[in-house]
Amino acid sequence: MTLNFEHVTLGQRVLFGSGKAAEHLANEVRRLGADRVMVIASEFETAIADNVSTLISPVLRWDEVVMHVPVEVAQKARDTAAAHQIDLLVSVGGGSTTGLAKAIALTTGVPIIAVPTTYAGSEATNVWGMTEAARKTTGVDDRVLPVTVIYDAALTLSLPVELSVASGLNGMAHCVDSLWAPKTDPINAALAAEGIRALSQGLRAIKASPQGLAGREQALYGAYLSAVAFASAGSGMHHKICHVLGGTFNLPHAQTHAIMLPYVLAFNSPAAPEASDRIAAAFGTADPNDGLQTLRKILEAPRALADYGFTLDNIDEAVEVAVPQIPATNPRHVDRESLAAVLTAATTGEDPKILTDL
Incomplete structure (x- = not known):
């Protein structure tokens, strides 16, 4: 069979290593030259985010994370990021957390470092999604693709088996x-x-x-x-x-x-x-x-x-x-x-x- 196709590979840095998230994050913040970092993590993920952030000094921590990224939640986070002159977003968590970071990046162009704690996969795509009036809208925009993904399996140990199963099947x-x-x-x-x-x-x-x-x-x-x-x-x-x-x-x-x-x-x-x-x-x-x-x-x-x-x-x-x-x-x-x-x-x-x- 003759092969005839067009394939686009997205440019992204991937750092993989159990127990290395904090070190990798600090090195990436330095590499990117960022000094006004916003760390996004749900209340459930706060302790994990604090651990990952031990070697950096965020100017803002954000924990209002809602499933399916309602537009009003996204706008509130965007406004706060702008008020603090954020120059780097760090998302620590699952798909909803990454999704909120993407919603901010979509309108601001601020780069994202994603630190996943589930198997959702959103961190490796340029796809965004938000919900308004009971309808979910999705789109594709390279601005929302995280510049770096930091994978650390130790961060997933607190994810219960049943949620690990659901996330992995996702x-x-x-x-x-x-x-x-x-x-x-x-x-x-x-x-x-x-x-x-x-x-x-x-x-x-x-x-x-x-x-x-x-x-x-x-x-x-x-x-x-x-x-x-x-x-x-x-x-x-x-x-x-x-x-x-x-x-x-x-x-x-x-x-x-x-x-x-x-x-x-x-x-x-x-x-x-x-x-x-x-x-x-x-x-x-x-x-x-x-x-x-x-x-x-x-x-x-x-x-x-x-x-x-x-x-x-x-x-x-x-x-x-x-x-x-x-x-x-x-x-x-x-x-x-x-x-x-x-x-x-x-x-x-x-x-x-x-x-x-x-």
Whole structure:
């Protein structure tokens, strides 16, 4: 087969090392010549942020972090950053924390150093997202891409196993979606396949030994690969659905992705044989759906949207908002009826295999 594609690699510095976050951060602040640093971390992550910041002197610490980045929260943080003449943003936390830093950078151009404590992957993309009036808007802008990512698996030790699982499966969803997203190419497909393998092994190890660093290092590595692939390939069916579920119904980000993943995979896999083969190989199974479901059972992964407040009565609205956003390049045609079937199965936690012959 003749190869013919265009691939863009985003420029970013990655520093990886357990127990080295504070040292790496101090060195990066010096390298960038910043002297008015704003550290962003939720109240839950304050102690971790304080530890990471021990070798620098921030002029501002910000802890108002809200899931899905409401525009009013973003504007308040922007105004405060401007008032303090901030010249560097340091985000310490998960996707919501990184998302707030991106919202500030989007309008100010202030660079970001991201220190992730989950496996969300937002730190490695130039994608931003904010919510207003129960609608989530996303976009792509190189200003929001962190200039440096500092990975330190020791910072994830306080993340409970169940949240590690949900966050890691969120990262895996980036991988799977990247295999049939609008701008998928052989490079990001290779990254996505390796990301699935690393996340699968890493999450199993975290489940077996929550305080072990080896599994958490593998999960961080896999999450980074997943985000790089996603940044190149763009948002596919899975992410368009989850943006609606999060923005319109305020469902928790990681758990929503973890639940929707097997249903979108089961729906798309029959029409995407090459992607399915890559996913199956990454799991070490003959069938991608079996590989994912076996992993989910081992991990005791989130099961149903109904467990997080979504109901069958919400499906019509979700379908109405989501269908126009799903890329025309999706392997299978998505209409209101088929998307309603996918969401119904995900709401009640039915066996995803019912969607393969839909």
